[in-house]
Amino acid sequence: MTNRERMTRFVKGQPTDRVPFVQYDHIGGPNQDIWKVVGRQNMGISVWTLPHQVKTPGCSVSSEPIVHNGYTGYRDTLHTPMGDLFQERVSVPALPKVMSIKKHYVHNPEDYRIVMAYLQAMCFETDRSAVQRVWDYVGDDGIPHVWIGRTPYQELWVDWVSMEDLSFHLVDIPDLLDEIMHMMGENLLKKAVLVAELSDTIEIPYVVIGDNITAPLIGPDRFARYCVPYYQQVAEILHAKKLELLVHMDGDLQSLRQLIAISKLGGIDSFSPQPDNDMTVAEALRYWPGIKLLMNFPSSVHLLGEQEIYAKTREMLAEADGTGALQIQISENPPPGRWAVSYPQIIRAIEDHARVL
Numbered sequence: 001m002t003n004r005e006r007m008t009r010f011v012k013g014q015p016t017d018r019v020p021f022v023q024y025d026h027i028g029g030p031n032q033d034i035w036k037v038v039g040r041q042n043m044g045i046s047v048w049t050l051p052h053q054v055k056t057p058g059c060s061v062s063s064e065p066i067v068h069n070g071y072t073g074y075r076d077t078l079h080t081p082m083g084d085l086f087q088e089r090v091s092v093p094a095l096p097k098v099m100s101i102k103k104h105y106v107h108n109p110e111d112y113r114i115v116m117a118y119l120q121a122m123c124f125e126t127d128r129s130a131v132q133r134v135w136d137y138v139g140d141d142g143i144p145h146v147w148i149g150r151t152p153y154q155e156l157w158v159d160w161v162s163m164e165d166l167s168f169h170l171v172d173i174p175d176l177l178d179e180i181m182h183m184m185g186e187n188l189l190k191k192a193v194l195v196a197e198l199s200d201t202i203e204i205p206y207v208v209i210g211d212n213i214t215a216p217l218i219g220p221d222r223f224a225r226y227c228v229p230y231y232q233q234v235a236e237i238l239h240a241k242k243l244e245l246l247v248h249m250d251g252d253l254q255s256l257r258q259l260i261a262i263s264k265l266g267g268i269d270s271f272s273p274q275p276d277n278d279m280t281v282a283e284a285l286r287y288w289p290g291i292k293l294l295m296n297f298p299s300s301v302h303l304l305g306e307q308e309i310y311a312k313t314r315e316m317l318a319e320a321d322g323t324g325a326l327q328i329q330i331s332e333n334p335p336p337g338r339w340a341v342s343y344p345q346i347i348r349a350i351e352d353h354a355r356v357l
Helices: 003-011 031-038 111-121 128-138 152-160 163-172 174-198 215-226 228-239 254-261 281-287 299-303 306-319 339-356
Strands: 021-024 044-049 052-055 060-068 071-080 083-092 095-103 123-126 142-146 207-209 245-248 267-271 292-296 326-330
Touching: 003 044, 003 142, 021 339, 031 339, 044 128, 052 174, 060 083, 071 095, 071 111, 083 111, 111 174, 123 174, 128 142, 142 207, 152 163, 152 174, 152 215, 163 174, 174 207, 174 228, 207 228, 215 228, 215 254, 228 245, 254 281, 281 292, 281 306, 299 306, 299 339, 306 326, 306 339, 326 339
Parallel strands: 021 044, 021 326, 044 142, 207 245, 245 267, 267 292, 292 326
Antiparallel strands: 052 123, 060 071, 071 083, 083 095
8 A cells, every 4th residue: 555545544534454654745854865764655655735825905915035144034014005014033943944933013003003904915816736646746756745734723823922922912803803803714715615626627636724723722611712613614625525624633632622623624634632732533533523633643653762763653653553543644843853763763663553553
């Protein structure tokens, strides 16, 4: 069974020869380097893929290079008829492909009017060629990780405003924030409709909302208000085309478990279990019997010895025994260079587990 077949059958709930092992494209190390060590057939790849283009007539974003405390980065300036805003993002030490926002676009309430002008200008078009390019790139090695953005609250604090400023703004200007989040939500639903239509012309394995959910940063009340209704609406749009909705939830989830259960999800992307977060594989499968876990291998476990890594992998595999609901993946940045120690042990555990079944 090829990695593409294994990953596709897993998502569709069909039997596989073993639990898939996958990494986001190059996230733990260069694919080719890893395949030389573990074998190409033993690790699939998942490639983030936008199935649409965004056009913003009358608005634009320009970028210029900067240096911040010795690290390279960019100053991005958003130009709109209502005015300009800028953000600064800088490379993360030891993870040069990862950018950290040092200054956000939004600081003051009046800044939101400029963001709203940008959101109002947005037009979306399907981009079949982008999906086809990824299928051509992955071949039998994997699948496109097709995503359509984030729900409004998550989009605000991830892309536009610091969590500290957003917390004050939710108290000081709740009506304005409701207005802007409604606009963001409507745009998300438009993109859901477009990707559903696109699935008539090209294979879409599933659709991801890249929300980076962790309970401490949103809490049950805001999760229920700003996320769950959009998950449910997007899932309904996708189900008409027999597509599953996955949401990237990579943090603590215990306090959100009842709300996640009613969100109509087909899977949780980057589910991150203990010891890094607050839930085990067994608990997640008990709470959400209809939801597949595309589980990020705990980042801290990469730092253990070979036998400890092997044993922890066998433990998590045993917790999912017989469910067909577990994929092990590397979907959060692991400690640099540790793949050479951890990946062979993860794969050995998966192979040994498959032999026992």
